[in-house]
Every structure is written in structure tokens, then in C-alpha cells.
Amino acid sequence: MTQQITVIGGGLAGCEAAWQAAKRGVKVRLYEMKPGKYSEAHHLPGLSELVCSNSLRGDSLENAVGLLKEELRRLDSLFMEGAEATKVPAGGALAVDRELFSNYITQKIEEHPDIEVVREELTHIPEEGIVVVASGPLTSGALAEEIGRLAGNYLYFYDAIAPxxxxxxxxxxxxxxxxxxxxxxxxxxxxxxxxxxxxxxxxxxxxxxxxxxxxxxxxxxxxxxxxxxxxxxxxxxxxxxxxxxxxxxxxxxxxxxxxxxxxxxxxxxxxxxxxxxxxxxxxxxxxxxxxxxxxxxxxxxxxxxxxGSMHRNTFINAPELLAATCQLKSDPRILFAGQITGVEGYVESASSGFVAGVNAARMAKGEELVVPPAETAIGALARHITNTEAAHFQPMNVNYGLFPPLIGRIKKKEKRGLLAQRGLEALQAWLPKVVAE
Ligand SMILES: Cc1cc2nc3c(=O)[nH]c(=O)nc-3n(C[C@H](O)[C@H](O)[C@H](O)COP(=O)(O)OP(=O)(O)OC[C@H]3O[C@@H](n4cnc5c(N)ncnc54)[C@H](O)[C@@H]3O)c2cc1C
CATH class of the missing domain: 2.40.30.260 (Elongation Factor Tu (Ef-tu); domain 3)
Structure with a gap:
């Protein structure tokens, strides 16, 4: 029998992780503390709430976030399905109706026969079984304390980001x-x-x-x-x-x-x-x-x-603590996903939820875990959070600076197109390994 997975947090990362795991035939219990308890920035009762802007940023491959969205589309992500279903006009950006988006994802998750949604605050990480921690930048106090114990000196509550x-x-x-x-x-x-x-x-x-x-x-x-x-x-x-x-x-x-x-x-x-x-x-x-x-x-x-920015943000020092598979090095049955890993932004959080969800399911089924190729946007981001120098680690949005450089002398204006093309080719080669049957 495959093990059941516990996901803590029904935000962007947690819903994507739960969905990907369930799609692979694994039973999931998803804990979300709303509506019993709200963070300072969450207000909607539904899952996958966009707490501020309704924009998922640029949609062209000229931006790394455009490439990340295209990769997530091809990977059959629930986040992108919800975004396409609830989008509103926004020029070159992809923006959504926040309430419709949250309703769409909530309904999909609640109707999935293999996902049980428990509307409760989880104050401890379960001592057994596979767990995905996706409780976000405003993780509740008791759970943050527990994560602090796991992370040693490597849990932060504030980011002070330089440009x-x-x-x-x-x-x-x-x-x-x-x-x-x-x-x-x-x-x-x-x-x-x-x-x-x-x-x-x-x-x-x-x-x-x-x-x-x-x-x-x-x-x-x-x-x-x-x-x-x-x-x-x-x-x-x-x-x-x-x-x-x-x-x-x-x-x-x-x-x-x-x-x-x-x-x-x-x-x-x-x-x-x-x-x-x-x-x-x-x-x-x-x-x-x-x-x-x-x-x-x-x-x-x-x-x-x-x-640059400075705001409240609970995140761990991922380069010190996490493997590229999203597993906690000191206790590999625990995976981390979303902004708490040090990615920044809605799309980035969903992408991290994708990797954690796929790997949690593979672990439950006794399969080898996967790491996305570094040339893809999803892989460049995963590599940033696990491969950066731990001493200077700060959260980051996806950008083309995170990608392995192209070889040879390339004209600046051609660079982004070539990086996007290389990324999509690497993704196509990786797809057979990760698509759900
Ligand atoms: C004030 C603010 C404004 C932001 N504005 C933007 C923006 O405009 N654009 C952008 O791209 N990004 C923005 N971000 C970053 C944004 O939070 C992340 O991009 C994204 O929401 C993080 O996704 P996540 O899944 O990691 O966390 P979240 O989406 O926050 O999901 C975490 C979920 O876990 C739940 N939870 C927490 N603790 C527990 C617990 N103990 N038990 C059970 N459930 C729990 C929460 O209720 C929440 O639903 C903003 C962040 C903040 C704090």
C-alpha cells in the first residue's frame, strides 16, 4: 500500500503539491488553517489565495517568469489551469480574478477523491509519514517554532533584500x-x-x-x-x-x-x-x-x-537545509515547498509546489525522486535555492540570471530567446519522466 501524504498549507504551493501527488494516485491530507484562523494578509476563505496583486506577471518568453508559466502549462499544473480559466485582460501580463481563481482551485481540490481537506491549523509536523510543509511566508506561530527547531539557526522571519x-x-x-x-x-x-x-x-x-x-x-x-x-x-x-x-x-x-x-x-x-x-x-x-x-x-x-525590499517573510536557509528534490537533508521524509523555501512570488511558489508534490508521490510509491533540468526555469529556480552560497541567501524571483550561461558569444538581444528555447527543449526531454500516467 502506498503511504498517505500530509500537506501543510492550502496556498499556492500546497494546492499544487497536493494536486500533483493525488494525480499520481497517492492519497493526500491537506491541512489549511483558514477560515478558523487567518494570517495578517489572507482574507478569502478559499484555498490558493493571492494575497496582494492579481497579476502573475509577464506572459512572454522574453521574461523568465513567462517561461516558467509556459513550463507549468506543459507540466499540467493546476495553478496554470486555474489562471487560464479565470484570467482578466492585462496587456502582456497574465492576471486573474482573485476570487474566481481561489474558488476554481478550491473546488478542484475539494472534489478530488484522493484529497481530504482538513480546515485546521497544524501546530506540529507529523512524526511519521511523508510531509510537505507549504505554510508560506506568514506561517502560523506554533508551526514556525517547530520549523525553527528543525532548521536550527537557519529560519528567518524578515527579509532585507538588496537589488x-x-x-x-x-x-x-x-x-x-x-x-x-x-x-x-x-x-x-x-x-x-x-x-x-x-x-x-x-x-x-x-x-x-x-x-x-x-x-x-x-x-x-x-x-x-x-x-x-x-x-x-x-x-x-x-x-x-x-x-x-x-x-x-x-x-x-x-x-x-x-x-x-x-x-x-x-x-x-x-x-x-x-x-x-x-x-x-x-x-x-x-x-x-x-x-x-x-x-x-x-x-x-x-x-x-x-x-530591493524588506518585509515579513518566514523562510528557511534552503541551501543549507534542503536537497534539490525539496527534501530536508536531516529528515528526507519531510519536503518543503513554496515561499518558505526562499522562492519569491506566486508563480515561483506554485512551481516549487509542483516539484515537491511530484517527489512526495514518487517517494510514497517507492520510485526514484526527480530534479528538473537546470536549463528549465523550474530547474534554475530549484537550483538557486539549493545551490546558492548559504551565507548570503535571500528570497528571489525567477530571472534569466539564474540560468546556466549560454556557450559562446551571443548578442544581448538574442540571449533571452535562446535561453527560452533551450529551456523548453530541456523540458520536453524531461517530460516523460514526470508526467502522470
Ligand atoms: C503581504 C504580502 C504580499 C505579497 N504580494 C505578492 C504579489 O503581489 N505578487 C507575488 O507574486 N507575490 C506576492 N507575495 C508573495 C506571496 O506570498 C507568495 O508568492 C505566495 O503566496 C506564497 O505561496 P505559498 O504557497 O508559499 O504560501 P501561501 O500562499 O501564503 O499559502 C500558505 C497557506 O498556509 C496556511 N497556513 C499557514 N500556517 C498554517 C498552519 N500552521 N496550519 C495550516 N495552514 C497554515 C495559510 O493560511 C495559507 O493559506 C506577497 C506576500 C505577502 C506576505
Whole structure:
């Protein structure tokens, strides 16, 4: 007899995981604490609630999230079926009616003969059996404590995200390679130098910029080491020059002197296709971030792969704790899915639920577990959360910077099309391994 699977959380990841497992003939018990208990951001009684925007973002293959959606369509995902059935006009994006979407998924899940929905908060992870933890960024307190015990020091409740730029959009005539006092390999960082006038203009714009107001449940005291840069700037005009923009120990080789201020960019992935702005966590609005950070010498044409943010978010340090199959390394019968693994966004959470659901079913049936190919969007994302350097791990949306680079010299404007084509070919080759009979 195959084992029954327990899924904790009936959100985007949990519903996809339950659906994929049930489709493969495995019985599922899905726990959802609503409507008895709501997180601060959930309001609808149904499953798979989109807590904020109704947009699932761009639908063209020019965006990695467009490719991710196309892959999920081909993988027969319930999330994409629900999105197509309830979509509303949104130009180049795919947007849905949030209530109809939630109703659609709820009905499909509740009507499935192999899924039992239990409307209860689960405060402990069952001690036996296969479990998928998909309780989301606002996991309830008691369960978060339990996950904290499993995760050791590797459970976080807040993310402080600095922006990331594409390596091929940086102007290397202005940014120079060096690490402070020549430490490490001596050239580990890219440094964007500023003169005095540029620094003062930059601080002025930061102070005047439009910020995102925190939700009432998000008002927190910022830790000194993790303060938004605009907050630092408001403490005094020189504060940033003694903080994340300090120039000491860095000499611009083109002029042979220390710049007035410096923004350091740290390599984000092994392929060096992405760099993050060190210490630049922020609550500026997205248009303001693009406008102001493009004032930084070397970043005038920057393509932002991720923008900065700070909000409440329960997530584990997946590179430390999870295998690429979504299993907890220390207890492989427990799988994690959704935003709690450090993916960011609706589509990304559903995609992570897909992998966890398929693998939970395979485990129940005694089959070999699968890992999606790195060239696919679903695989690039899975690889990011398990393969990134654990010390700097922060949640991330899918983007083409996460994909293994193409080989050879490729024109920039052709890159995305080729990455999408390579991804879909890899997916087609992988499909026979994962489709449900
Ligand atoms: C305020 C806010 C705004 C956001 N806005 C956007 C946006 O505009 N666009 C975007 O792409 N992403 C957004 N996100 C990210 C978004 O949360 C995720 O993309 C996505 O909803 C996460 O999916 P999930 O399945 O991991 O978690 P969720 O969809 O949150 O699902 C988790 C489910 O688990 C349930 N649950 C929690 N604890 C327990 C328990 N102990 N027992 C039983 N059930 C439990 C919850 O009630 C919930 O239904 C936002 C997040 C937040 C917090």
C-alpha cells in the first residue's frame, strides 16, 4: 500500500503539491488553517489565495517568469489551469480574478477523491509519514517554532533584500575590481566610485524618494546591521559614507586615489551573471529604485534582476537545509515547498509546489525522486535555492540570471530567446519522466 501524504498549507504551493501527488494516485491530507484562523494578509476563505496583486506577471518568453508559466502549462499544473480559466485582460501580463481563481482551485481540490481537506491549523509536523510543509511566508506561530527547531539557526522571519543587477549591464569602464585592503583574491568586488558632488546628489535623491509604507503588522525595529539605506541617509549626510558606501581601503586604479564614496557589487551566483548592491536593502518604491540607483556611476544602464525590499517573510536557509528534490537533508521524509523555501512570488511558489508534490508521490510509491533540468526555469529556480552560497541567501524571483550561461558569444538581444528555447527543449526531454500516467 502506498503511504498517505500530509500537506501543510492550502496556498499556492500546497494546492499544487497536493494536486500533483493525488494525480499520481497517492492519497493526500491537506491541512489549511483558514477560515478558523487567518494570517495578517489572507482574507478569502478559499484555498490558493493571492494575497496582494492579481497579476502573475509577464506572459512572454522574453521574461523568465513567462517561461516558467509556459513550463507549468506543459507540466499540467493546476495553478496554470486555474489562471487560464479565470484570467482578466492585462496587456502582456497574465492576471486573474482573485476570487474566481481561489474558488476554481478550491473546488478542484475539494472534489478530488484522493484529497481530504482538513480546515485546521497544524501546530506540529507529523512524526511519521511523508510531509510537505507549504505554510508560506506568514506561517502560523506554533508551526514556525517547530520549523525553527528543525532548521536550527537557519529560519528567518524578515527579509532585507538588496537589488541585483545583470552583469552584462554594468559599465566596466567605470566600475573597477578590488576588495577592501586587497583581502580575499584582491579583486572579489566590483566597485562603483563616486566623487563628492555625485555622492551629495545621490543622498539628496534618496531622502526625497517615495517609499513603500509598511503594513501595520510589518512595523519593526530595524536591526543596525540591516537598516534600509534611506533610513541610514536620514541619520546624517555622512552616515552612508561610514556605512555601506565607505571608500576606505579601495583605490580606483584609473586615478590611483581613494574615491569619495563607493558602492560595492558582490557576485551573486557561480556563473557571475548577477551582482548585488552590498548593504542596499531598501523600502523605496520600485520606480524610484531604478531611477536613483541608475545615478550610480557604472549602473546608468543597469538591468535590475531583483529590486530591493524588506518585509515579513518566514523562510528557511534552503541551501543549507534542503536537497534539490525539496527534501530536508536531516529528515528526507519531510519536503518543503513554496515561499518558505526562499522562492519569491506566486508563480515561483506554485512551481516549487509542483516539484515537491511530484517527489512526495514518487517517494510514497517507492520510485526514484526527480530534479528538473537546470536549463528549465523550474530547474534554475530549484537550483538557486539549493545551490546558492548559504551565507548570503535571500528570497528571489525567477530571472534569466539564474540560468546556466549560454556557450559562446551571443548578442544581448538574442540571449533571452535562446535561453527560452533551450529551456523548453530541456523540458520536453524531461517530460516523460514526470508526467502522470
Ligand atoms: C503581504 C504580502 C504580499 C505579497 N504580494 C505578492 C504579489 O503581489 N505578487 C507575488 O507574486 N507575490 C506576492 N507575495 C508573495 C506571496 O506570498 C507568495 O508568492 C505566495 O503566496 C506564497 O505561496 P505559498 O504557497 O508559499 O504560501 P501561501 O500562499 O501564503 O499559502 C500558505 C497557506 O498556509 C496556511 N497556513 C499557514 N500556517 C498554517 C498552519 N500552521 N496550519 C495550516 N495552514 C497554515 C495559510 O493560511 C495559507 O493559506 C506577497 C506576500 C505577502 C506576505
Amino acid at each position: 541585483i543587477v545583470a552583469a552584462d549591464s554594468i559599465d566596466y569602464d567605470k566600475a573597477f575590481r578590488a576588495s577592501r585592503y586587497g583581502k580575499g583574491d584582491g579583486d572579489d568586488y566590483l566597485n562603483c566610485p563616486m566623487d563628492e558632488e555625485q555622492y551629495h546628489d545621490f543622498v539628496k535623491e534618496l531622502l526625497a524618494a517615495e517609499k513603500v509604507e509598511p503594513k501595520s503588522f510589518e512595523k519593526v525595529v530595524h536591526f543596525e546591521g540591516c537598516m534600509p539605506i534611506e533610513e541610514m541617509a536620514s541619520r546624517g549626510v555622512e552616515t552612508l559614507r561610514f556605512g555601506p558606501m565607505k571608500p576606505v581601503g579601495l583605490t580606483d586604479p584609473r586615478v590611483g586615489v581613494e574615491p569619495y564614496a563607493v558602492i560595492q557589487l558582490r557576485q551573486e551566483n557561480r556563473e557571475a551573471t548577477m551582482f548585488n548592491l552590498v548593504g542596499f536593502q531598501t523600502k523605496l518604491t520600485w520606480p524610484e529604485q531604478k531611477r536613483i540607483f541608475r545615478m550610480i556611476p557604472g549602473l546608468e544602464q543597469a538591468q535590475f534582476l531583483r529590486l
